[in-house]
Amino acid sequence: MVSSEMINGKLVTEEQIAGWAAEADAGYDVEALKRRGRGRPGRGAEPSQVVALRLTLDEIATLDARAEREGKTRSEVIREALTDSAA
Structure with a gap:
């Protein structure tokens, strides 16, 4: 049987499927899976709120260049810019 399934645009091979099946058959450490946590790590004691922001392509390029230069994420x-402007 030839697999035509894809994950993230990459073809899944029969070997990968067999490996995943063997891993599942061997069983999982449920306690280890429970310890992994869910979602992104928190930023503090209080929940964070997601805020949508529209930027032009030039603004995004500038933002990405600075983030790359400073080894930081866009967020x-x-x-930091919001904190600095409010000070």
Whole structure:
């Protein structure tokens, strides 16, 4: 049987499927899976709120360049800019 299934645009091979099946047959450490947590890590004691922001392509390019230069994420750069402007 030839697989035509894809994950993230990549063809899944029969070997991968067999490996995943063997892993499942061997069983999983349920306690280890429960310890992994869910979602993104928190930023503090209080829940964070997601805020949508529309930017032009030029603004995104500028933001990404600064984030790359400083080794930060887009979100970190935006949060710092908000903190600095409110000070």
